[in-house]
Amino acid sequence: MSKVINIFKGLGYAYIFTLLVILIYNALLTFTKLSSDNTGLVLSIITTFGSAFGGFYACKQIKEKGLIYGLIEGLLYIVFLIVLIFLAKETFSFEMSMLYSTVLTTLAGGIGGIIGVNF
Structure with a gap:
């Protein structure tokens, strides 16, 4: 159960990181x-680093299987982000760029998880 809690804490920190960096960029x-x-x-670079940060944090706390938990972290990060975009837009269509973002952020979460376990 503590692994799930750490994954969701990592998601929270990833979204906070992403929000802060986007606010700085907007300023x-x-x-x-x-x-x-x-x-x-x-924005693609910011979300990629946000996913890697979330994977890093979660796997640093879990201390095992960094690639697997990092990939889960990255996938959850982008899925929740796509759901948020779906709710915010009036007309939503799944585009090829979303598939690219899904693969990129999932891999970034995995890389962050590997670094987090070995940190």
């Missing part, structure tokens, strides 16, 4: 002359 866009041409790429 930079607002108050500087930073171009918003690459917003999609930057």
Whole structure:
């Protein structure tokens, strides 16, 4: 049961990390002359690092099977994010970029989990 709790704590910390970094990025866009041409790429990088951070935290606490628990962390991270996007948008369609994001964040969670176990 403590493994599940650590996975959900990792998800919480991953979303907090993602939210803080997105807020900083938005502040930079607002108050500087930073171009918003690459917003999609930057958001993809931020969510990837958020997933890796969540996998790192969860597996650092669990201390075993970093790849498996990290992949679970990354998959849950992106699934909850897709559900949130589904609820926020008026018309929702699953696009190829979402599949790319799913694979990328799941792998990032696994990598973060491996690093977290060995940290």
